[in-house]
Amino acid sequence: xxxxTTEDTATTGTAPEKSVAPxxxxxxxxxxxxxxxLGWLLCAPAALTMIAVTGWPILYSLLLSMQRFDLKFPxxxxxxxxxxxxxxxxxxxxWNAVWVTVLLTVVTVAVELVLGMALALIMHRALVGxxxxxxxxLIPYGIxxxxxxxxxxxxxxxxxGYLAExxxxxxxxxxxxxxxxxxxxxxxxxxxxxxxLLLMAGLALVPDDLLKAAxxxxxxxxxxxxxxxxxxxxxxxxxxxxxxxxxxxxIFDNLFVLTAGSQGTSSVSMLTYNNLIKGxxxxxxxxxxxxxxxxxxxxxxxxxxxxxxAAPGSDDGGKR
Amino acid sequence: MAEIVLDKVSKRYPDGALAVQEVNLEIADGxxxxxxxxxxxxxxxxxxxxxxxxxxxxxxLRIGGQRVNExxxxxxxxxxxxxxxxxxxxxxxxxxxxxxxxxxxxDNATVERKVSEAAEILDLTQHLERKxxxxxxxxxxxVAMGRAIVRxxxxxxxxxxxxxxxxxxxxxxxxxxxRLQKQLxxxxxxxxxxxxxxxxxxxxxxxxxxGVVQQIGAxxxxxEHPANLFxxxxxxxxxxxxxPATLENGSLRSVLGDCTLxxxxxxxxxxxxxxxxxxxxxxxxxxxxxxxxxxxxxxxxGKFTSQVDVLxxxxxxxxxxxxxxxxxxxxxxxxxxxxxxxxxxxxGDGISLVTRLSSASGAVExxxxxxxxxxxxxxxxxxxxxxxxxYTER
Ligand SMILES: Nc1ncnc2c1ncn2[C@@H]1O[C@H](COP(=O)(O)OP(=O)(O)O)[C@@H](O)[C@H]1O
Ligand SMILES: [Mg+2]
Numbered sequence: 001x002x003x004x005t006t007e008d009t010a011t012t013g014t015a016p017e018k019s020v021a022p023x024x025x026x027x028x029x030x031x032x033x034x035x036x037x038l039g040w041l042l043c044a045p046a047a048l049t050m051i052a053v054t055g056w057p058i059l060y061s062l063l064l065s066m067q068r069f070d071l072k073f074p075x076x077x078x079x080x081x082x083x084x085x086x087x088x089x090x091x092x093x094x095w096n097a098v099w100v101t102v103l104l105t106v107v108t109v110a111v112e113l114v115l116g117m118a119l120a121l122i123m124h125r126a127l128v129g130x131x132x133x134x135x136x137x138l139i140p141y142g143i144x145x146x147x148x149x150x151x152x153x154x155x156x157x158x159x160x161g162y163l164a165e166x167x168x169x170x171x172x173x174x175x176x177x178x179x180x181x182x183x184x185x186x187x188x189x190x191x192x193x194x195x196x197l198l199l200m201a202g203l204a205l206v207p208d209d210l211l212k213a214a215x216x217x218x219x220x221x222x223x224x225x226x227x228x229x230x231x232x233x234x235x236x237x238x239x240x241x242x243x244x245x246x247x248x249x250x251i252f253d254n255l256f257v258l259t260a261g262s263q264g265t266s267s268v269s270m271l272t273y274n275n276l277i278k279g280x281x282x283x284x285x286x287x288x289x290x291x292x293x294x295x296x297x298x299x300x301x302x303x304x305x306x307x308x309x310a311a312p313g314s315d316d317g318g319k320r
Numbered sequence: 321m322a323e324i325v326l327d328k329v330s331k332r333y334p335d336g337a338l339a340v341q342e343v344n345l346e347i348a349d350g351x352x353x354x355x356x357x358x359x360x361x362x363x364x365x366x367x368x369x370x371x372x373x374x375x376x377x378x379x380x381l382r383i384g385g386q387r388v389n390e391x392x393x394x395x396x397x398x399x400x401x402x403x404x405x406x407x408x409x410x411x412x413x414x415x416x417x418x419x420x421x422x423x424x425x426x427d428n429a430t431v432e433r434k435v436s437e438a439a440e441i442l443d444l445t446q447h448l449e450r451k452x453x454x455x456x457x458x459x460x461x462x463v464a465m466g467r468a469i470v471r472x473x474x475x476x477x478x479x480x481x482x483x484x485x486x487x488x489x490x491x492x493x494x495x496x497x498x499r500l501q502k503q504l505x506x507x508x509x510x511x512x513x514x515x516x517x518x519x520x521x522x523x524x525x526x527x528x529x530x531g532v533v534q535q536i537g538a539x540x541x542x543x544e545h546p547a548n549l550f551x552x553x554x555x556x557x558x559x560x561x562x563x564p565a566t567l568e569n570g571s572l573r574s575v576l577g578d579c580t581l582x583x584x585x586x587x588x589x590x591x592x593x594x595x596x597x598x599x600x601x602x603x604x605x606x607x608x609x610x611x612x613x614x615x616x617x618x619x620x621x622g623k624f625t626s627q628v629d630v631l632x633x634x635x636x637x638x639x640x641x642x643x644x645x646x647x648x649x650x651x652x653x654x655x656x657x658x659x660x661x662x663x664x665x666x667x668g669d670g671i672s673l674v675t676r677l678s679s680a681s682g683a684v685e686x687x688x689x690x691x692x693x694x695x696x697x698x699x700x701x702x703x704x705x706x707x708x709x710x711y712t713e714r
Contacts, residue, residue: 213406
């Protein structure tokens, strides 16, 4: 492209400055346009696939959510616009599920952040057996969630489970608060390694020299962590929190296996599943899906716009 | 402010590498001392042990008369300037410089005053609110200095603080570092691999090689009285010429012509129990165009005739380069120096020689010239041990 431009100016070298300038500009923008077109072409397959597998289902859910559409009574299907939303939003089961989900999300993500950071620091600083430490830490994350959930369920089942026996044979999974505690524990056990991995990548961003300099400046270990390490790895922390919050908000498999949503332990995803798949009520189920979609979008928006989380892989990731 | 004493300090890294070996060094209060040597010789390790960033394997480190081996860096009251500057990217220049004071819980008014004083000295006043990423290399370097000087530490440690700057700025900053140190009078240990920095900055220079201290002394003393081949070759630019030579009842035989040893040199050589085959070292400025030397003086030196390979006229004097046929002086030290300078794989055999002649010399590039050297300025080295056979304390 620059080659073309120089040739251009060379041939019109004798012409006055004025006529050269626009010509140069035209050549430049022409090249740019071709580049842009190529860019679109290269994006197209991915964009079309995304539209087909996510865009359309979202739109379809929106359409379903505005109809009375129950497969048990297919001939009563009709457009009722926002009536489904009124039904869902005035339903105490829905609000219970929302609070259960929010509670589980906030508590598990907070605990995972603290534990994950501790694990990341251990893995980052480990002098001996670094490989072993990392591998053992990752085991929970490597197990299929459903399988892990079943092992938790058996462990908590009175008569067979070692954890239940250890606590005196109480059927903890049959009461709301203890059951939620167990679900939270299973979630934390399962995904802390993921948090730790993301945070460890962030720790690697902190240059050793800075920590040495801070030590020379008189900072204790804790001060170095709070005043140097955390601010510098803040982008990585925010990304880890964003990923985990979005994930935790959609909690399903652990709940499905451990309590199946009984005793008011349903999360929003659980409730949606029960209405949509089990109850075959496409209208109400879709309304719930749309509401979950909106809540997740709001979480992402808050993280990215208010906390300034850089999208992973974007240019200014890590810089402020 | 305090004196720093290293008493047989050694460092062995966990992987078994012995990086520093029995370093003995007494740094006086207010002294500016330079650790110099090729890269990998243990300068940074030594500095980090003084800082407390590396544990001392053996020996004792005393600051102000007190053993500090077990003290954490933050309790040693020492400031350090890093090669990478190690500025905190999330803090402004002001916050960077105030950081050590804030940690020391100094009150706000004092922090403001000290930071603005330091900024004044370092010409950073108009950059105080900027982030390090928006500063030039020279400005970042000054912020790093500023962060070190704000809290009046007992000592400054600097690890190649100027080596990330471009050549011109480096020379400028060299003078300001020197001025700053004189002004503050704070004990300073400065690490560099650049012998020019070592010669121009320090009160005393410590030359290291492979974790072992080779010689400690004032720059001029090291230049005139190197203890061994390594120091002789490392200090000075252009560096000393080395030629294999044979000692034969009071005279010295080499490709530079035969010469009679002066009484001074002969006594030293006899006292040192010299072998027959030696390496003769002679600095470029101890050569002269034979035509410009008095007949009486001419006899007190050696003379050779050779074709001038390259002639560089500097105005005040001329550098004449020669390429003489013959074996190069061979020793482990010289090989290491060549490797460090990156000249070990420069093609060409024979002995290359750099001479500095006065500007009145009529030497012409490509033509033959008669060159004389001063026999009293010759230094002789033992090729096997590298020891200077003509070493004197004065
Ligand atoms: N953390 C370390 N672990 C093992 N060996 C090291 C470590 N740091 C430095 N070394 C070795 O110690 C020697 C001295 O290193 P260093 O003090 O950094 O040299 P210099 O600063 O003079 O270039 C080198 O051979 C280097 O490879
Ligand atoms: Mg170094």
